[in-house]
Amino acid sequence: MGSLYISVLAILAWLILCVFMWRLHRAKQQITITKDASTLIVYASQTGNALTIANRCAQALQLSEMSDVLPLNNLTFEHLSQMEKVLFVVSTYGDGEAPDDGNLFNQRLEQALKDEITLKKVNYSVIALGDSSYPDFCAFGHQVNNGLKALKAQPLSELITLDNYDEENTVFSDIVPPWLDINNSEINKTQSSSSYSWQLVEREILNPNCGDEVLVKISLKCLGATPIWQAGDLIDIQPRNSVEVVENWLLKHVFDGSLWLTHQGHQQPLAAWLFERELPEKCHIPVSDLLEHLPYLAKRSYSIASITENKQLELIIRLLKKDDKRFGLASSFLSHHSKVGDLIEGKIRSVKANHIINNTQPIILIGSGSGLAGLKAQIASRTYAQQTLNEKIGAMWLIYGERRNDPQLPINQHLFTLKDTQLDKLSCTYSQGNNYPKYVQDILVSDQYIIKKWLDEGAIIYVCGCLSGMGESVHQTLIDTLGQSTLDALQQEQRYIRDVY
Ligand SMILES: Cc1cc2nc3c(=O)[nH]c(=O)nc-3n(C[C@H](O)[C@H](O)[C@H](O)COP(=O)(O)OP(=O)(O)OC[C@H]3O[C@@H](n4cnc5c(N)ncnc54)[C@H](O)[C@@H]3O)c2cc1C
Ligand SMILES: Cc1cc2nc3c(=O)[nH]c(=O)nc-3n(C[C@H](O)[C@H](O)[C@H](O)COP(=O)(O)O)c2cc1C
Structure with missing residues (x-):
């Protein structure tokens, strides 16, 4: 019995010594990682x-x-x-x-x-x-x-x-x-954050028959484990040329698109490689050097319209029409050229400045057109906090501008659903026809006293959408109605957030 007692004591003493030595070792390690305080x-x-x-x-x-x-x-x-x-x-x-x-x-x-x-x-x-x-x-x-x-x-x-x-x-x-x-x-x-493959699972035109300014909602599902993102984050999408563009370029420069090429350990036909590459008007590069010399198409950023917990990543895309009547590359790729089931490469970008820390403060969400994306994510985040996590959340007021005041349009149906289920207040403006108010900044003027009251109660102003036009006018109107120093103070307190592009 006595020898058992001594053995237990010896083991305990040995364990204590091990823990002590380990902590000493850790402390030494931490001391060596000293930083330059200045x-x-x-x-x-x-x-x-x-x-x-x-x-x-x-x-x-x-x-x-x-x-x-x-x-x-x-x-x-x-x-x-x-x-x-x-x-x-x-x-x-x-x-x-x-x-x-x-x-x-x-x-x-x-x-x-x-x-x-x-x-x-x-x-x-x-x-x-x-x-x-x-x-x-x-x-x-x-x-x-x-x-x-x-x-x-x-x-x-x-x-x-x-x-x-x-x-x-x-x-x-x-x-x-x-x-x-x-x-x-x-x-x-340290690894840079990685790009993911997303499957296009659904596409909905939000304003059919409204001319060229098509607004499209697209839903993407991640292949493999879904990455985590928050309301306010972006996704950088790798655009792809259309099949027609690649075929015409190959014909013009007399390259064989079916030729298999190996690049950075991957092998596929030349035509497949060219979907993600810039295709210059003039090209005198031998086929063997093409992939070394043709840069990747620049990625385009998009505000994410959902939160991780929604299980799908939603975007709201405005098809960009360029001066020469062509369409923008990434917006036409996302809204037309890609098909449901296709894979799209995209990398999440965390934008800390757009993250709202305190959901209990009221929020005034302001935007137009594709800006609905960033605003929807903020609404989704608060709704999740309230309905799933049982958190108390502040009131939500959406001030949103689109083009046509037709209640049958899917975009307007979506807005009415948001109003019935999640928002405390919705103010819509329509720029076409004889409507008044025409633009969101008109609401900021007509409702300036209500806005001031919300701000007195601690509200955050969150603006999302195009900078030229909407973003700039909203900014100027807020300076005119609240004063520059108030707006600066709100910005310093992270209560005036601009997610505008
Ligand atoms: C923070 C942020 C959030 C955004 N959120 C949305 C959104 O939610 N919905 C939406 O519809 N749009 C959004 N946009 C705009 C979007 O990123 C695209 O600019 C828009 O879709 C038009 O792209 P496009 O490829 O169709 O047009 P393009 O005219 O082909 O390209 C547009 C832009 O891409 C860049 N670009 C093009 N070619 C090159 C090149 N060779 N090298 C470098 N850069 C190049 C340029 O900046 C150019 O202005 C956002 C932009 C930013 C910055
Ligand atoms: C709305 C907007 C305006 C921009 N204006 C300029 C500009 O005037 N000059 C410039 O060199 N880059 C401009 N840029 C490009 C950004 O500086 C560039 O995308 C940069 O990588 C953004 O870095 P950030 O994410 O740290 O802000 C602009 C980008 C956006 C979205």
């Missing part, structure tokens, strides 16, 4: 790209995503002047403007210059995201770079510009300044 990453991002890069850089520098990666608007120049190294990752939005979470920069810069603040001790680099199809390519990145120079901060590298950033087709080490020594770091092991 390094900061600052971002300005409208649709999440700059924030994704900022977070990956934070991992590379072993910084905390929570405390060392901050939106530009949360920083003052006094705070900046305390730092040794700062990496700015900023995109450009609107017409060469700052994203909403960086829109106080120019104002603060002016003040800092007046106050003669200098950033002499600050070493910095700027990564600027943009799209060269806009006239002011990376304009805000240039503004930030010039502002830092004016305050005498020390550049650690040239301004890095990224055109139409696509995470999947970018080697991370190519886009960061050399002082981020990422070769030996954990960052190379």
Whole structure:
């Protein structure tokens, strides 16, 4: 009995020693992962790209995503002047403007210059995201770079510009300044989020017989495990050329589409490869080099109209008609060329700025046309919280504009169903015919006192849809009716969210 007692004691003592040694080892490991406390990453991002890069850089520098990666608007120049190294990752939005979470920069810069603040001790680099199809390519990145120079901060590298950033087709080490020594770091092991194959399961024209401005609802089902997304997130869709376009291009350039080609370990006929590639007017490339030289078609972003719990990913697409009477590539691919059952490649993009943290606050949802997508996702998210999770949710008011005031149209039927089942208030406007109010901004004027009352009760304003036209007019009307400083304050409190494109 005595020897058993001693054995149990010995085993216990040994176990305690093991746990102690393990904790000591862990503590040592944690001590070796010390970070440089005077390094900061600052971002300005409208649709999440700059924030994704900022977070990956934070991992590379072993910084905390929570405390060392901050939106530009949360920083003052006094705070900046305390730092040794700062990496700015900023995109450009609107017409060469700052994203909403960086829109106080120019104002603060002016003040800092007046106050003669200098950033002499600050070493910095700027990564600027943009799209060269806009006239002011990376304009805000240039503004930030010039502002830092004016305050005498020390550049650690040239301004890095990224055109139409696509995470999947970018080697991370190519886009960061050399002082981020990422070769030996954990960052190379970090996977970028992956693309999924989605099956087109349903398509519904929401405004049949309404001319060219077709609005289509499409439902996609993920092959395999469904990824997780939240209301406010986007999907980046890989568009495909139509069969007709590929066949005509092959004929014109006298290539044999049935020729099997191997590229990056995959083998398929040339015609199949070309569905996702740009097909230039002139092409003098030998067939063996084609796949190396023809770039992938640029992905297009779409607001997701559902939530993960709905089990299907819904989109609302406006078929884009271009000046020369052709249709836009991705919108015609999604609304016409692809067939029910076809597979579509798409990658979810999380847009933190669009996530609503507090569902108990009332919400005023404003949008038109395809903007219904982002608004529907917010409605779906609150409805799920209320009906499935039994959470208390704030009131929902949808202010939405479309073209025709015909109650039989599926789009209007959908709106009436939303009103009967989920919304507290619905205000619709129709731009065609002699209707009044014609546009959503007209409601913002006529109902401005009700809007102010909702805001006094803590409401969030969420705008989704086209920036030119609807988004800009809504913004201007809110400045006119609420005042610039109120709108700035709402934006700072994440109570004015613009999911506009
Ligand atoms: C955040 C966001 C959310 C959006 N949500 C929706 C939505 O819910 N519903 C909806 O209908 N639309 C939405 N859009 C618009 C959508 O992404 C497309 O712009 C629209 O469908 C037209 O695309 P298209 O391919 O049909 O037209 P196209 O004219 O073929 O292309 C449109 C755009 O794609 C880009 N592009 C085209 N070719 C190239 C190239 N060679 N290299 C680089 N870029 C190129 C350009 O920016 C161009 O303006 C959203 C856009 C953004 C940015
Ligand atoms: C509505 C809108 C306006 C834009 N305006 C510009 C612009 O004026 N200049 C530019 O270089 N890029 C412009 N862009 C492109 C973005 O900067 C680019 O897509 C970038 O990758 C977005 O990064 P973010 O997701 O961090 O905001 C615009 C994009 C959108 C959606």
